[in-house]
Amino acid sequence: MRHVTVKEVMTWPVISVGENTCFKDIAGILVTHAVSALPVLDDDGHVVGVVSEADLLRKEEFREEFLGERYQPQIPSGQEPGTGKARGMVARQLMSTPAVTVGKDVSVTSACRLMQSRGVKRLPVIDDHGRLAGIVSRCDLMKVFIRSDRDIEREIRENVLMESLWMDTSCVRVTVKDGLVTLSGRMILRSDAQIALWMTRQVNGVVDVVDELVWDRGNTPTGEAC
Template identity: 55%
Template sequence: MTVADVMTTKVVTVTAATPFKDIAEALISGGISAVPVIDDGGHVLGMVSEADLLRKEEFREEFYREGYRPPLRARLRHPKGRQKAEGDTAAELMTSPAVTISSGASAVSAARLMDAHDVKRLAVVDDNGRLVGIVSRRDLVKLFLRADEEIATEVRDDILDRRLWVNTDGIQVGVRQGVVTLSGWMERRTEAAIAVRMTGRVNGVVDVVDELNWKTDDSRWEGM
């Protein structure tokens, strides 16, 4: 499964000059948590999230209540946050550069990139850096909502019967809540390991329980 299979293509966007209130309205009316900031050519400049907007109110409450102005030491402690708290346009509020990914990348790569950068969404761009969609954590979670019957069918028809060029008639496939159990037998131990590994890559599979037996242990060369 690639990013193109799960991403949202109808994306709410703003420009660098979009004011604070218009960004907030776009988030609320669109029911979204962030918007990409693009230029006239559709290239992604950055991303503005709810967290970026909330900093404004947080800093007002923390530092400017009743006309209080914080000492220099306190202001320097949160330089980026303070800058965003004082921002009035997308260019001043956005996180830049935005974390991006190509539509042809795997969904797993998207998940790892989100985790590495601690973000909830990625801008999907083409080879020229132009926005083509958005992929979020929610989009990726949907991959695990496939019905057990659908997962079992793909494991049997696509993995065991089509991709593995060996006899798989002795394998039974069971799926419960996304957890696949492979039981039965195969000719070689290495073939059983491949079957388990490939099953784990099927979309919607939460885990694989390996209960396979084998007739020949070919995992080590004779004489070694």
């Protein structure tokens, strides 16, 4: 069964900066292009980090006027106010590293899980050599849920019921409404029906599956008409 991959939904070309891009230039790019983070590349195009609005705003945390108002920023152990990212002037001093990246052939589902587990809103996409190939955001991953009902129904019929399942599915009916799939009809075994339901849930764009399947309890068909 085919899964949508990151390269099918990612954004390209990508706005990025080099390791020596200065603070003000980074801020200007973020504002001009209305993005909240940028991949940082070395001279060979490899992703070495990500610099975000949060990284730049660290500088504001340590300004004297805030300290004068008794604001107490969280300071990493062993550092004094004004150190670390707060004093960074170029991307390599400001960025978060190593970057959380994803391969372009990884499934959208895997990319979504990686985002959730690492608490990030976007992932730089890299090719087989570790070079920047694109970027994928939460919004990009949502594209799989705006597939047409007709396209989802076709994939379930062709890729799940006809190609992937080694069983008789000629009496199974598929209807899709707003991403909600209903499987109805008859199958030979209960286990066959469970497999069909599980595989349908794996199809990109499926919001949920309604089970209206019935089955014959024996290993042979009952001979009832579809």
